[in-house]
Amino acid sequence: MIARIKFGCIALIALTLSSVVQARSMEEIDKSGRLIIGSYGNFRPFTYFEDGKFTGFEVDIGNEIAKRMNLTPEWKPMEFDSLLTGLSQDRWDMVTASFGITPERSKAVLFTEPHYCTGGIIATTKPDIKTAEDLNGKKVSVQTGSTYFLALQKIPGVQVRNMSSDNARNALLTGKVEAWVTDKFVALLMRQKEQDTKGAARPLYLGDLLFSERVATAVKKDNHELAERYNQALASMLKDGTYETISKKWFKEDVRCQ
CATH class of the missing domain: 3.40.190.10 (Periplasmic binding protein-like II)
Structure with a gap:
């Protein structure tokens, strides 16, 4: 999926500079009751539309993450190459769209723990x-x-x-x-x-x-509390068997990173 944007020098500078704009704090997210997730709508079996419904492995993972954070997920499917720019502009709280962790991307965003390899x-x-x-x-x-x-x-x-x-x-x-x-x-x-x-x-x-590659969700560089809450929810899914159930539903195997 996926994992995936190639950052040139200009794009990296733009994303890095724009990250000084404050993302929604965890307190603001909790108060709103919504977790806004940017994603890509055409990458079967991870994130795609079927009969008008947004579905896929990463959608199931994201929905369960939001549930464990006591939030309602609000998915925003967009073109793939606009997702990290939208994150830098605070159009969504996080991006879940099969983004592989790379050194270049890590300069511009904060990655959570990986949700598959x-x-x-x-x-x-x-x-x-x-x-x-x-x-x-x-x-x-x-x-x-x-x-x-x-x-x-x-x-x-x-x-x-x-x-x-x-x-x-x-x-x-x-x-x-x-x-x-x-x-x-x-x-x-x-x-x-x-x-x-x-x-x-x-x-x-x-x-x-x-x-x-390891694939993870991206949040803004300064949004450490959101990343930590996400990581806690993912860890609990990995521990109690929920992650394995979702993974085997889509792939007939456990795709977690070992």
Whole structure:
């Protein structure tokens, strides 16, 4: 999901400077009774719409976190690359949208404890493409602003096609690119869907993980009390079995960070 925004120097400076604006304090959040959560609405199975309802693994996690904080979650699905900017402008209290923890992002936001671990994987319709070296000279689709995009910049010879999450997937399935780099759970779900579809035009093969990452919720740099309350709620979920139940509902396995 996900984990995913590439920060250039200008964006980092802008986000860092804007963080001096005071976020809603925990007292203000408690008084309002609402926890406003910025998210991305098109990253199945983590955060997406189905029959008009916002759902997914991270939505279930966020709803349970809010419940344990005695707050009502108020989700704000937006374009992925606007989420951290919106956080810096106090449009929401936190961002839950498969953001991988990176040193660059950590300069601009405060990350909570991670709520799952994953990695960027190679997905392809060609069984001979398996490794990073195999991507040399190939056209590869990837989501704009993602850690997958950053990983591809380090591989020589890759012809990167930067686009939305859906378009990156569809570019592979329609043969416009030779590989797609995405979250491993997204790819696993897509492969299962292809296997379950009779007459699927292109079988999906999964290659190597290019990297592993921890995914967490982001709050503003100065909002330590909110991060601590979040971490306490997450710890209680991990301890009492609620997290495992939610995880197995979506992935049939426990995806917590070990």
